[in-house]
Amino acid sequence: MSLKIAIVDDNSFLIHAIKEKLSFFDEVMVKHTSLNGSELLAKLEDNHNIDLILMDIEMPVLNGIETTQVVKQKYPQIKIIMLTAFDNDENIFNAIKAGADGYLLKEINPKDLYDGIVETLNGGAAMNPSIALKTLKLLRNPLTIENEKDKEDISLSKREIEVLEQLSTGLSYTVIAENLFLSPSTVRKHIENIYQKLQVHSKIEAVQKAKRHNII
Amino acid sequence: MSLKIAIVDDNSFLIHAIKEKLSFFDEVMVKHTSLNGSELLAKLEDNHNIDLILMDIEMPVLNGIETTQVVKQKYPQIKIIMLTAFDNDENIFNAIKAGADGYLLKEINPKDLYDGIVETLNGGAAMNPSIALKTLKLLRNPLTIENEKDKEDISLSKREIEVLEQLSTGLSYTVIAENLFLSPSTVRKHIENIYQKLQVHSKIEAVQKAKRHNII
DNA sequence: GCCTTAATACGACAATTGACGTATTGGTAG
DNA sequence: CTACCAATACGTCAATTGTCGTATTAAGGC
Secondary structure: OOEEEEEOOHHHHHHHHHHHHOOOOOEEEEEEEEEHHHHHHHHHOOOOOOOOEEEEEOOOOOOHHHHHHHHHHOOOOEEEEEEEEOOOHHHHHHOOOOOOOEEEEEOOOOOHHHHHHHHHHOOOOOOOHHHHHHHHHHHHHOOOOOOOOOOOOOOOOHHHHHHHHHHHOOHHHHHHHHHOOOOOHHHHHHHHHHHHHOOOHHHHHHHHHHHHHHOO | OOOOEEEEEOOOHHHHHHHHHOOOOOOEEEEEOOHHHHHHHHHHOOOOOOOOOEEEOOOOOHHHHHHHHHHHOOOOOEEEEEOOOOOHHHHHHHHHHOOOOEEEOOOOOOOHHHHHHHHHHHHOOOOOHHHHHHHHHHHOOOOOOOOOHHHOOOOHHHHHHHHHHHHHHOHHHHHHHHOOOHHHOOOHHHHHHHHHHHOOOOHHHHHHHHHHHHOO
């Protein structure tokens, strides 16, 4: 059995160092490496037969957090371990929110890295103890930092938000219409407009995006 | 240098098993053991020169969560690792809230237990990968406190959970099939079975229910 | 060895959803 | 005043989804 790995890091020297560490383990196969998120996404578009991605955070073009979010949305089966030099709360929290399955530091030794990969592929999460401590602290008192910066100007009308709230509980068009005393046609039209504003094409995507933007 | 450890467990047989595991490591000294929280507190009252406590959760008189809370309040310098047979979300979350520095399962092997103790005393946190994953999920999806009574026994297979994860990001049957290298028919069948188990009739309802039960 | 369950897969049909286009009405910001 | 937009509403069509039945194979429990 082989473990198909991809590495994403803007420092080609560090990519080499990671490869070196993995070279001790025969079943680990580094399928490809990328220097930034966009490059990775292009490669996955071509072939998504990858088990796990080792991802740096600070990268040009598309950083590790945003890349993780996209990969997890499109290919939820692919595991992602953040492998970075920095361990500030902000990064850890955002990486976890984006869907990362683990968070390790670059100084890690080969065996621990390998163990982390295997444990993650077996359905666990990889974390070194100092990161684990930070996640515990985050759980005890949650950060409530909102990313104000990437708030694209999404402006839904009052009615649209109302419809979205109904949508989010899994109701059908007809039931929503009954609840709001509207014609099903109207509900459909509202939803159509919502999709356009949110740039999505299904109920679930709409609900997800709305939640990420704290609309509902 | 010696590591001064206390063990608290209502099962004296299990206390013995833990001692056995620690016996491989010379610098570990089990200073005392207790069969419940009150007993421990009494002993600490007498002498609190202890580095770390290995604490069971389910105990008579005073359970591990409450005991942790008291110990951490009175002797914050003492590290506490929960060492228990159960890993349900409720316990993990409460233990962390109470101030635990780690959470390990009793089935652990001697070396990992020792490593966990050392790492915790070095200012990290001890967690095995499955617990780590649960903390990540809790961070992503703040626990919706649900009453024990309506905890129906929902048991989805590994594959079903995988499919559900894909569903949750808003992917269509065909894309899920591509991602998991399955036929669309199979994905549909899995989803049909998931719906039956969760007693729901649509994607959104399934995702919602799964989130409420911390399945995804 | 037998039974059960998980995982795989197909076909068919009805219901729902998503994407168009079109249209009327009422409020409000220039 | 008028241009714009929110809210209402209908129709159509293709795609997706939900539900049913059926079937094979592999793995695990008793």
